[in-house]
Amino acid sequence: MGNTATDAAPGRRDRKKRQTRDALVAAALRLVDERGRDHVTVEEISEAADVSPRTFFNYFATKDDALLGGPLPDGPSIHDRLLAVPAGVPLLNALFEAMQPDIEQIQAERDVWLLRLRVIKSNPSLLPLLVARGECAEEETVAAVAARTGIAPDSLFPQLVATTAGAALRTSMMRWATDDNRDLLDLVREAFVILGSGLTEPAPTHEEVTR
Template sequence: MTAALRLVDERGLEHVTVEDISEAADVSPRTFFNYFAGKDDALLGGPVPDGPSIHERLLAVPAEVPLVHALFEAITPDVAGIQAERDIWLLRLRVIKNNSSLLPALVARGECSEEETVAAVAARTGKAADDMFPQLVATTAGAALRTAMMRWATHDDRDLLELVREAFDILAAGLTEPTEEKAPR
């Protein structure tokens, strides 16, 4: 909810109430609670959008596509949606950065998303969800996405999809050390 993000960006999280947000959005507090569990939920993005899940999208990618590239294809609609709402997402990321009390809710959301990715990778690869491989793939894919988003939000003028593609290409290459610019040890 943009009104919540703007108010918290201006005043700080502790100086904004649900009533303030409701007034700025021109809705009643009751209506606010029809859509959000609370202030944190409004700031972090609210309910998950309709449409195919990461699980469905990953399983729809042809089996001959290597796993990391298939994961990139599966998350591309989400990344495109974030890019399309660039101003709101940059505001959201700034609010999160400046209000560390939002981190537990953000971590919980990330964990749910990661569990869904683990299940999708397990289904695609035939591994058990409690096997290390799907868990490690989901964790590293999440880290690649977060890294690309933080670069996009802070100091990289490139398109988010380009940054995510680069991060996933690095993963697909097996995190091998770049040869053209070796850093000194």
């Protein structure tokens, strides 16, 4: 049998790291929301999170990384998750299933994400980094779709699938940010159903205005 105290130590360390990381993100977002990005320093963020600037840089390379949340915690990549979905599952359904853990994590951190979206809207200088991160995520999705379908990653199909999936997630998040009555997962699921329909025009949901 293993040593229980030793076996438990990595779990405690991981929780402590996550708590520190979350505290830094929360402090960065709160301060920038109050003052604006250009009026907040790494030192002030660190002080608000009750850690040293050195500790800050153990988690984030820059202030902007803290605002956008940095990399997701370790776990299976979208590539590994997509390949793990049974081969008989249609591609869009499989892709939604592979994305689900990330969507659920965002949903669980709703307050943080709503604040993050507000900070991004108020500080347009964050947009280039956000776009760059989106491009990296889409490149990973392209590789995953190519591996699952056997289609070359430089072909149009996997690139178009990755781009439309990313757009569906972003559109759903913006809708979610203004609708307290909908879960993000439901919105993304609905968006994927629309994509799966080939963007077939739905029946009108309101009476046509008579001219």
